[in-house]
Amino acid sequence: MERSAILHLGWDADWESALDDAGVAGVPGRITRVERGESDVATERGLLRVLSDSTRSQSAVAPVTGDWVAVADLDGSPIVEVVLPRRTALVRRDPGEREEYQPLAANVDAVFLAHGHDRPFREGKLERFLVLAWNSGATPVVILTKSDLAASGETAELEAVVSAVAPEVEVVVTSTESGEGLERIAELLDGAKTGAILGESGAGKSTLVNALIGDDIQETGHVRKGDAKGRHTTITRDLLVLSGGGLLIDTPGVRAVGLWDAHDALARVFADIVDAAASCRFNDCAHDGEPGCAVRAAVDDGRIDPRRLERHRLMAAELAESDRRQVERERGRNRKGAPKGRGRRR
Ligand SMILES: Nc1nc2c(ncn2[C@@H]2O[C@H](COP(=O)(O)OP(=O)(O)OP(=O)(O)O)[C@@H](O)[C@H]2O)c(=O)[nH]1
Ligand SMILES: [Mg+2]
Structure with missing residues (x-):
């Protein structure tokens, strides 16, 4: 078996046992993007596009970005045989169907909550995203982006507000202009760990991801003059490998999330x-x-x-x-x- 080609994606001995336990013949791969029922899977044989779920039973778990899966029929029309049990999952209430939940990303170690210095900060919003993050099983980290645009003293003020709301959560101040904070983000993902970055459109998520990859892979968009609103440039959840190791899931901008089954996380926040x-x-x-x-x-x-x-x-x-x-x-x-x-x- 050729596992060395997927170690940088976070494959380890525990995933190997999970695959054994699943009792299927397929090769392991990690979902890097899901689009209208089709998914991209990074495997030891390279990136594959797998077919939609139409052949799988209704009750089967649908893969999301970050999932480890077993892929069968690699030479014909590859399909996802099984989604390996998730270690962590970012889950929100489905915005369309209120009684369902919607997983956003799986197997994430750190959830980065991005807030731009160029827009107003809302405590309630941070609290809500912190509940989502803790509920996933991953560790939240607040990122204050675009520090190069901050007025004097503004960063310290923001840091104080965040730590009043979330005293146990690390805050990283970043700028893709000056490079501030990038090393710390990379360090948090050392050892092929996975982060997911969440925040409003225009917060600078994709720009940060590009800076950490060292290449302009993700499309970025300008923000509106006046209120710094973004243009919803990113539309899929994409798992990307960083230049120094570690992985980051870039996500579309979200203003708010509905909470799902998050009583313990609420009590924590x-x-x-x-x-x-x-x-x-x-x-x-x-x-x-x-x-x-x-x-x-x-x-x-x-x-x-x-x-x-x-x-x-x-x-x-x-x-x-x-x-x-x-x-x-x-x-x-x-x-x-x-x-x-x-x-x-x-
Ligand atoms: N000055 C400055 N501008 C930044 C920084 N990071 C991002 N920007 C700008 O902010 C704007 C929005 O950046 P994006 O990376 O597209 O934002 P996003 O969060 O990915 O937005 P969506 O994909 O729409 O959710 C772009 O014009 C970036 O150039 C930064 O550190 N400093
Ligand atoms: Mg983006």
């Missing part, structure tokens, strides 16, 4: 509120005027920002609503005798 709530007199305290509410006390003495409390309340309500819809949908399916268990699988 809002640990200050959860900790305070442990001292409330009532277990089911809604922090809405109940006697002995420790969260309200923390708000009153300035330890918790009331806007943060409100954002937490809204995100918790969103998750509860999504749970409710899932349960309803499962019930509907079971009543009709349709196959069970789709929907929640990762």
Whole structure:
């Protein structure tokens, strides 16, 4: 077996065992792009385009960028035989069908949340993306891009705001003009680790990816004068190998993401509120005027920002609503005798 050609893509002994366990004959490969049901797979025999899922059963896991798969029939029409169990998965609520989830990328070690110095920063947005990132099983890292455009003191201010929201998350300041921060990103992906970069259109994701590849592989677009809005230049999720080793998934710009099944990650991002709530007199305290509410006390003495409390309340309500819809949908399916268990699988 010729595995040396895929080691730089992150193949290791554990993936080898996963392939053995799958009990299929195909060769391993990593999905580098998914487009309208067709996927590009990097294998030991080079890059292959595999057919859509039409031949696979409805309940089979559809591959996403970053997945390790076994490919069969390499010389005919290659197909994905099986998707190996994901170590991590970035998953959002499907923007089209509210009761389904949509995996965005798989087997990611670090999730880079990119924010450009040329646009307003919103704490609520960072909190939401942090929930998505922690929920994936990967480690989030905040990237403040375009530092060459920052006014004096602006970077320090932004760093302070980010660390107030996310004290345990590393912040890397970057500029593709000066080269600041690029080494640190490369270092975080050392040893064929995989990162995925998320952020608004125009945040500078593809430009950063190109700088780390050392070549203009990804198309980049100008931002609008005035509000620095991007033009949605990147439209697929692309896995790319960096010049110094390591891999990065470039993604299309997103303004917001719906949360899916992310209760633990929510508690992690809002640990200050959860900790305070442990001292409330009532277990089911809604922090809405109940006697002995420790969260309200923390708000009153300035330890918790009331806007943060409100954002937490809204995100918790969103998750509860999504749970409710899932349960309803499962019930509907079971009543009709349709196959069970789709929907929640990762
Ligand atoms: N001054 C400066 N401009 C940058 C930097 N990084 C990116 N840009 C510019 O920001 C604009 C948008 O960059 P892209 O890399 O296309 O942004 P993106 O996040 O990939 O956008 P989408 O693909 O639309 O999601 C381009 O005009 C880049 O040249 C930087 O470090 N400094
Ligand atoms: Mg892009």
